[in-house]
Amino acid sequence: MLPQTLSDAYGRRFKYLRLSVTDVCNFSCSYCLPDGYQCHDADHVNLNTSEIKNLLSAFAALGTEKVRLTGGEPSVRKDLSNIINIAAKTNGIKTVALTTNGYKLKENIQQWHDAGLNALNISMDSLDARLFKTITGHDRLDKILEGIEIALDLGIKVKANAVLLKGINAHQLPLFLDWVKHRPVSFRFIELMQTGDNEDYFKAHHLSGDKVRQWLLKQGWTLQPRNETAGPADEYRSEHHQGRIGLITPYGKDFCSSCNRLRVSSAGNLHLCLFAENGHNLRHLLQQPEQQQQLQNLLQSLLTSKEATHYLQQGYTGSTYNLSMLGG
Ligand code: SAM
Numbered sequence: 001m002l003p004q005t006l007s008d009a010y011g012r013r014f015k016y017l018r019l020s021v022t023d024v025c026n027f028s029c030s031y032c033l034p035d036g037y038q039c040h041d042a043d044h045v046n047l048n049t050s051e052i053k054n055l056l057s058a059f060a061a062l063g064t065e066k067v068r069l070t071g072g073e074p075s076v077r078k079d080l081s082n083i084i085n086i087a088a089k090t091n092g093i094k095t096v097a098l099t100t101n102g103y104k105l106k107e108n109i110q111q112w113h114d115a116g117l118n119a120l121n122i123s124m125d126s127l128d129a130r131l132f133k134t135i136t137g138h139d140r141l142d143k144i145l146e147g148i149e150i151a152l153d154l155g156i157k158v159k160a161n162a163v164l165l166k167g168i169n170a171h172q173l174p175l176f177l178d179w180v181k182h183r184p185v186s187f188r189f190i191e192l193m194q195t196g197d198n199e200d201y202f203k204a205h206h207l208s209g210d211k212v213r214q215w216l217l218k219q220g221w222t223l224q225p226r227n228e229t230a231g232p233a234d235e236y237r238s239e240h241h242q243g244r245i246g247l248i249t250p251y252g253k254d255f256c257s258s259c260n261r262l263r264v265s266s267a268g269n270l271h272l273c274l275f276a277e278n279g280h281n282l283r284h285l286l287q288q289p290e291q292q293q294q295l296q297n298l299l300q301s302l303l304t305s306k307e308a309t310h311y312l313q314q315g316y317t318g319s320t321y322n323l324s325m326l327g328g
């Protein structure tokens with residue numbers, strides 16, 4: 001029998017799952033958790049490894065080929081290597097990726113690699129140590145850069161992310177281009193998104209991704225074709241640079257038409273969109289492998305209610321008060 005693929009009413013196919021393994025984070029990025037992590041739900045319990053195993057098996061049976069582990073900060077979980085290994089061993093999963101602030105990268109990358117990690121996204125909103133500390137609250141840039149070199153030596157596919165922040169890091173964009181000149185890293189610029197918690201910050205610091213696109217094109221960077229499990233970035237290359245530049249523009253026209261990803265929170269709720277009003281509880285079907293078929297049926301039926309777009313342009317942020325709660 002041919003493997004099935006999750007799809008929605010708009011003909012979009014979903015082979016990519018972003019799984020948040022915790023909503024806790026140890027950083028206090030100014031656009032995400034300016035006051036650090038605050039517990040909103042004292043009863044919150046993260047999915048355990050057995051629930052994660054059952055979840056991933058069901059998604060993989062429905063065509064999921066790529067899993068990105070995210071958070072909060074996923075590396076605050078002591079069993080992260082175990083989770084990576086579970087994902088890597090799931091039949092049908094070809095890529096196991098991790099999004100991290102890099103805090104434990106240098107110490108743990110070998111272990112994550114051995115567990116089966118093949119792709120890594122590291123958030124680095126500045127390549128200037130002082131500004132990095134101002135944005136994240138942590139003086140860790142040097143250690144993170146050392147960790148990246150180890151990851152590259154291990155042959156892991158590395159991407160870095162910076163959120164575009166008008167008046168904060170936007171003047172340093174040329175430094176990111178220089179950094180990928182001789183490194184096989186794709187650097188992604190993410191347009192700042194408005195969430196429930198950051199309205200004033202958003203108004204002060206949002207920089208249009210289209211402006212950055214024009215700037216890149218002017219300097220000879222050219223748009224590359226994307227594949228079916230690629231993330232949301234438009235990727236650009238330049239013949240003078242070994243690395244690439246990615247641009248993630250959620251406010252851009254037609255951003256949602258190529259959506260290929262679904263999200264599950266660390267409490268086991270399916271979010272059909274980063275900015276959906278509600279999550280759909282899957283946890284009751286994650287307790288036994290025998291519940292697989294029921295879980296697959298539920299996923300397929302929930303997909304029919306996925307909306308065409310996120311309505312971010314209208315200032316709508318759903319139930320997402322910050323991205324730490326679901327992973328971006
Ligand atoms: N803690 C990990 C990290 O920072 O990489 C994983 C979770 S974090 C929520 C995932 C990504 O979302 C990071 O690249 C972060 O910079 C980005 N992010 C957080 N809040 C954002 C916002 N309001 N707009 C755009 N990107 C945001």
Ligand code: SF4
Nearest residue numbers: 025027029032101324
């Ligand atoms: Fe933590 Fe990531 Fe949010 Fe920064 S962006 S506060 S590292 S969850």
